[in-house]
Amino acid sequence: MEGEEFRRASQEMTDFIINYLDNIRDRRVLPKVEPEYLRPLLPDAAPDTPDTWQDVMKDIERVIMPGITHWHSPQFHAYFPTANSYPSILADMLSGAIGCIGFSWIASPACTELEVVMMDWLGKLIGLPPVFLASSDGPGGGVIQGTASEATLVAMLAAKVKILDEMGEKGKERKLENKTHTLVAYFSEEAHSSVERACMLASVTPRKVRVDGQHALRGDALREAVQEDKKRGLVPFMVVSTMGTTGVCGFDNLREIGEVAQETGLWHHVDAAYAGASLVCEEFRYLADGVELADSFDFNPHKWLLINFDCSAMWLRDARYLVNAFSVDPLYLKHEYQGQIPDYRHWQIPLGRRFRSLKMWFVMRLFGREGLQAHIREQVSLAHQFEELVKSDRRFKVTHPVTLGLVCFRLNADNEVNEELLKKINAAGVIHMVPAKHQDMFYLRFAVCSRLTEERDVVLAWREVAKQADTVMK
Amino acid sequence: MEGEEFRRASQEMTDFIINYLDNIRDRRVLPKVEPEYLRPLLPDAAPDTPDTWQDVMKDIERVIMPGITHWHSPQFHAYFPTANSYPSILADMLSGAIGCIGFSWIASPACTELEVVMMDWLGKLIGLPPVFLASSDGPGGGVIQGTASEATLVAMLAAKVKILDEMGEKGKERKLENKTHTLVAYFSEEAHSSVERACMLASVTPRKVRVDGQHALRGDALREAVQEDKKRGLVPFMVVSTMGTTGVCGFDNLREIGEVAQETGLWHHVDAAYAGASLVCEEFRYLADGVELADSFDFNPHKWLLINFDCSAMWLRDARYLVNAFSVDPLYLKHEYQGQIPDYRHWQIPLGRRFRSLKMWFVMRLFGREGLQAHIREQVSLAHQFEELVKSDRRFKVTHPVTLGLVCFRLNADNEVNEELLKKINAAGVIHMVPAKHQDMFYLRFAVCSRLTEERDVVLAWREVAKQADTVMK
Numbered sequence: 045m046e047g048e049e050f051r052r053a054s055q056e057m058t059d060f061i062i063n064y065l066d067n068i069r070d071r072r073v074l075p076k077v078e079p080e081y082l083r084p085l086l087p088d089a090a091p092d093t094p095d096t097w098q099d100v101m102k103d104i105e106r107v108i109m110p111g112i113t114h115w116h117s118p119q120f121h122a123y124f125p126t127a128n129s130y131p132s133i134l135a136d137m138l139s140g141a142i143g144c145i146g147f148s149w150i151a152s153p154a155c156t157e158l159e160v161v162m163m164d165w166l167g168k169l170i171g172l173p174p175v176f177l178a179s180s181d182g183p184g185g186g187v188i189q190g191t192a193s194e195a196t197l198v199a200m201l202a203a204k205v206k207i208l209d210e211m212g213e214k215g216k217e218r219k220l221e222n223k224t225h226t227l228v229a230y231f232s233e234e235a236h237s238s239v240e241r242a243c244m245l246a247s248v249t250p251r252k253v254r255v256d257g258q259h260a261l262r263g264d265a266l267r268e269a270v271q272e273d274k275k276r277g278l279v280p281f282m283v284v285s286t287m288g289t290t291g292v293c294g295f296d297n298l299r300e301i302g303e304v305a306q307e308t309g310l311w312h313h314v315d316a317a318y319a320g321a322s323l324v325c326e327e328f329r330y331l332a333d334g335v336e337l338a339d340s341f342d343f344n345p346h347k348w349l350l351i352n353f354d355c356s357a358m359w360l361r362d363a364r365y366l367v368n369a370f371s372v373d374p375l376y377l378k379h380e381y382q383g384q385i386p387d388y389r390h391w392q393i394p395l396g397r398r399f400r401s402l403k404m405w406f407v408m409r410l411f412g413r414e415g416l417q418a419h420i421r422e423q424v425s426l427a428h429q430f431e432e433l434v435k436s437d438r439r440f441k442v443t444h445p446v447t448l449g450l451v452c453f454r455l456n457a458d459n460e461v462n463e464e465l466l467k468k469i470n471a472a473g474v475i476h477m478v479p480a481k482h483q484d485m486f487y488l489r490f491a492v493c494s495r496l497t498e499e500r501d502v503v504l505a506w507r508e509v510a511k512q513a514d515t516v517m518k
Numbered sequence: 519m520e521g522e523e524f525r526r527a528s529q530e531m532t533d534f535i536i537n538y539l540d541n542i543r544d545r546r547v548l549p550k551v552e553p554e555y556l557r558p559l560l561p562d563a564a565p566d567t568p569d570t571w572q573d574v575m576k577d578i579e580r581v582i583m584p585g586i587t588h589w590h591s592p593q594f595h596a597y598f599p600t601a602n603s604y605p606s607i608l609a610d611m612l613s614g615a616i617g618c619i620g621f622s623w624i625a626s627p628a629c630t631e632l633e634v635v636m637m638d639w640l641g642k643l644i645g646l647p648p649v650f651l652a653s654s655d656g657p658g659g660g661v662i663q664g665t666a667s668e669a670t671l672v673a674m675l676a677a678k679v680k681i682l683d684e685m686g687e688k689g690k691e692r693k694l695e696n697k698t699h700t701l702v703a704y705f706s707e708e709a710h711s712s713v714e715r716a717c718m719l720a721s722v723t724p725r726k727v728r729v730d731g732q733h734a735l736r737g738d739a740l741r742e743a744v745q746e747d748k749k750r751g752l753v754p755f756m757v758v759s760t761m762g763t764t765g766v767c768g769f770d771n772l773r774e775i776g777e778v779a780q781e782t783g784l785w786h787h788v789d790a791a792y793a794g795a796s797l798v799c800e801e802f803r804y805l806a807d808g809v810e811l812a813d814s815f816d817f818n819p820h821k822w823l824l825i826n827f828d829c830s831a832m833w834l835r836d837a838r839y840l841v842n843a844f845s846v847d848p849l850y851l852k853h854e855y856q857g858q859i860p861d862y863r864h865w866q867i868p869l870g871r872r873f874r875s876l877k878m879w880f881v882m883r884l885f886g887r888e889g890l891q892a893h894i895r896e897q898v899s900l901a902h903q904f905e906e907l908v909k910s911d912r913r914f915k916v917t918h919p920v921t922l923g924l925v926c927f928r929l930n931a932d933n934e935v936n937e938e939l940l941k942k943i944n945a946a947g948v949i950h951m952v953p954a955k956h957q958d959m960f961y962l963r964f965a966v967c968s969r970l971t972e973e974r975d976v977v978l979a980w981r982e983v984a985k986q987a988d989t990v991m992k
Contacts (some may be wrong), residue, residue: 045569045603045604045605045884046604047536047539047540049538049604049825050532050535050536050607050608051532051533053530053604053608054532054608054611055527055528055529056605057527057608057611058524058529058611059522059525059614060612060615061612061615062521062524064524064615064616065521066521066617074624075627075628077966078629078855079623079627079631079855079859080631080633080856080858080859081627082627082628082631082632083631083634083635083653086635088638089582089639089642089643090637090639090640090642090643090882091882091883091886091887092884092886092887092888093712093884093889094883094884094885094886094889095693095886095887097884098603099883100879100880100884101643102885104612107628107632108616108628108683109628109633109877110628111625111628111629111632111837112616112618112627112628112629113618113625113626113627113628114614114618115617115618115619115626116616116617123625124621125618126870127564127617128614128615128617128620129696130519130520130523130524131519131574132614133524133528133614133615134524134527134528136610136611136614137528137531137532137607137610137611138531138534138535138578140602140606140607140610140826141534141538141539141584142537142538142586142589143589143590143601143602143609143827144586144588144589145585145589145597146601147625148975149553150548150587151586151587151597152557152585152586152589153549153551153553153556153585154549154556154581154582154583154584154585154586154797155584155585155586157553157555157556157585157782158556158558158581158582160557161556161557161560164561164562165563165564166564168564169563169564179557179562188869189645190664190868191869191870192869193867193869193870194867194868197943201719205874232573237869238869239582243843244562244843244844245675245720245843245844246719246721247720247721282545294748295591315561330959331619333612333741346870352617353619353870353872354868354870354872368769369718370715370718370719375954375955381552381553384553384554384556386917387552391669393665393667393668393710393719393867394665394668394828395665395667395711396600396664396665396667396820396827396828398827398828401865402582405574406574408564408565409564409565409568409573409574409744410519410568410569410571410574411568411570411893412564412565412566412567412568413564413565413566413567414567415567415568439808452871457945458644476901480849481849481850491850497749
């Protein structure tokens with residue numbers, strides 16, 4: 045396929061995409077296929093000679109679409125949102141064409157430098173303290189990670205280097221006379237599963253700390269756990285707090301945790317994967333009160349800020365620990381400007397990296413600050429509309445405070461009835477939701493996800509919930 | 519930006535891309551900018567209200583292009599290739615529009631299932647033994663990782679779980695009464711820096727093993743190192759071998775290493791990041807002799823097989839160790855079909871994942887097996903053309919055997935002269951190369967990288983080298 049054929053194919057793909065998103069309400073949000081549906085639809089090996097473009101285009105509807113869960117359907121209310129916008133798709137086309145691998149500055153200076161500046165733009169947009177910005181001239185700065193899970197792991201590995209360093213054990217872990225310590229990382233029982241997983245991957249001990257009545261990790265509970273572990277001879281080294289938990293969109297008390305972290309020498313990482321995007325609106329900044337005490341902060345523009353996956357934005361107060369943790373420098377990767385500008389390969393787990401700051405640039409410019417704020421406000425308002433509908437029906441209860449775009453609710457009945465309700469809703473396939481459980485209470489999560497969601501979709505979703513409740517309650 | 523505006527913008531971007539790639543020879547392969555060139559070209563914050571699409575398009579040439587190292591220029595001969603093809607860009611557009619996050623089967627069945635089948639297609643295409651394929655019904659299968667570095671780390675973490683399991687220590691690492699062992703991973707001194715880095719990240723002890731005269735890690739040297747460490751009470755658990763080292767494109771002896779690994783209970787991971795793509799051609803399959811003894815195998819279609827970054831193809835003989843290493847399963851991620859089909863979140867470090875198998879599908883179909891073979895053969899042939907040109911000049915020496923697309927060479931003079939030569943070549947900016955060093959011998963690496971490279975580009979590159987040599991030798 046060369047230039048002219050690509051031109052035609054790109055036009056066809058563009059038309060397909062516009063048509064797909066314009067008419068996405070016509071598609072069943074959850075597919076009806078069963079496991080292994082796809083293999084029989086394809087030959088069992090790649091063709092020897094090229095298929096035609098038309099063959100490939102035709103197969104999108106035949107092979108792929110029947111198995112798609114439509115995350116951008118306004119009837120999709122599962123998990124948390126994932127972003128999708130035209131400016132982001134355009135930027136990714138450019139990224140693909142330039143196709144540079146930005147592991148060092150010299151490997152494509154624009155790739156590194158646009159990322160440095162875009163992370164500053166985004167940091168300012170969400171009101172992050174200057175200490176996290178590259179433009180503040182300190183050792184802080186931002187970097188694009190693939191996912192919040194990776195950001196947590198990266199922060200944990202940096203924190204591990206820091207504590208071993210402080211204990212005068214720098215580098216010893218890598219030596220044969222290795223003596224390891226029992227390092228403990230703290231997080232609330234409501235933290236995302238990826239935090240516990242990061243502990244597994246980093247070979248440190250996870251410790252879940254109880255939350256208060258509002259699902260928040262508080263300073264006192266953390267202090268108590270740390271002191272207890274210190275008495276036992278363990279080495280507390282990190283706390284991961286959450287802004288917007290997956291279960292209920294709860295908020296840990298960042299200020300209290302930050303204070304205890306400073307007092308006890310813990311690295312404080314803030315996982316704001318979902319809720320971080322809300323900080324583009326001043327009225328939600330109170331949720332991040334105390335963030336200036338954190339050591340690292342991460343949120344996913346690829347969730348709720350219209351920048352397509354993957355784009356997880358991570359800032360560090362002092363990036364030097366990260367670079368120390370990860371630095372291995374063979375000759376073929378060295379260049380004469382080292383040290384003057386970040387070589388982002390030292391800031392992440394992979395070596396290679398795509399030109400992802402292009403989509404940040406396109407989205408921030410083509411929506412503007414006000415456009416991004418309007419998006420967040422509209423989605424929060426839709427969540428409150430759904431909340432009101434739930435509250436208007438005496439059979440139901442909103443189980444947790446609605447702060448952003450997530451409404452947690454259940455029927456006033458036991459868990460089995462609620463499980464049955466959700467099962468029926470997903471089986472009908474008009475809308476899609478996933479559940480959560482807290483202290484043995486099963487509830488439904490209604491997340492406003494697609495940027496195409498409107499009031500009529502919220503009303504439709506509610507009618508579907510109420511209708512299925514009718515059958516379950518009979 | 520809505521549908522109609524996207525249609526026009528996509529057309530403009532498509533034109534830009536075609537024009538960029540058609541005329542890439544007109545651009546200086548290495549940019550002339552210095553660190554921090556970009557920041558002054560942009561405002562210091564995102565705009566409040568949207569910029570126009572025309573503003574954004576104009577800035578690509580003004581802001582981005584001056585700082586691009588053109589990896590797809592036929593004059594780019596640094597590092598190793600990174601892939602770029604029109605079918606791949608088209609697939610990424612579709613992936614962006616569907617915008618699903620494939621962490622579990624139910625989150626988008628097509629995303630998981632196409633990946634399972636495409637990894638089988640690709641495995642067959644490179645002649646992998648059936649034990650690695652999902653269609654063979656064993657516990658083996660393939661998965662797309664972001665990079666070869668991640669694949670190495672993932673294999674290492676799985677191997678760690680396996681050895682701890684075998685030692686009856688399963689899960690103990692996570693407990694407070696933790697007693698860790700000194701686990702040792704082996705690899706040759708020529709292995710990629712990411713292997714040593716994986717050891718740092720996984721908290722295991724790296725041990726570099728000497729290579730033979732052909733830069734190959736051999737069974738005897740490995741056995742000796744393992745036995746020595748066992749005597750010292752250490753716990754050997756893994757060996758990483760390389761097919762196509764970064765320095766000289768050398769090949770470890772997979773068969774011997776596989777035999778020693780089986781004999782001594784090591785997990786054998788094969789890192790074929792660059793050279794793996796050559797296996798689409800039968801005449802290069804001898805390079806992978808013994809791969810049937812490996813536990814895991816990874817190569818990067820995003821390097822040399824025309825599938826845009828990121829797409830690192832990893833296969834496992836038994837994926838269960840991986841799933842055991844990484845599995846954390848909260849309620850909101852559970853679904854009723856668990857266990858019937860892979861939930862790929864357990865196979866990787868991040869939780870989220872893009873629909874990357876689309877680009878594998880588009881590329882394999884639109885090039886066909888023969889098209890991919892032709893690409894590899896053409897690039898290897900260009901490398902041999904360059905090799906002949908070097909050999910024809912008595913001032914130069916080809917320092918290592920040319921097997922695939924890499925030619926290592928130097929002037930018959932001391933290191934300083936060769937360093938000077940490379941410096942002059944890169945400063946002139948007509949072509950771009952990076953160096954390597956082996957046993958204190960500095961040499962230049964000429965890699966055939968861009969898929970647009972033709973004989974005339976190889977001739978141009980050689981003329982430039984010879985010309986700069988004239989000035990250096992004076």
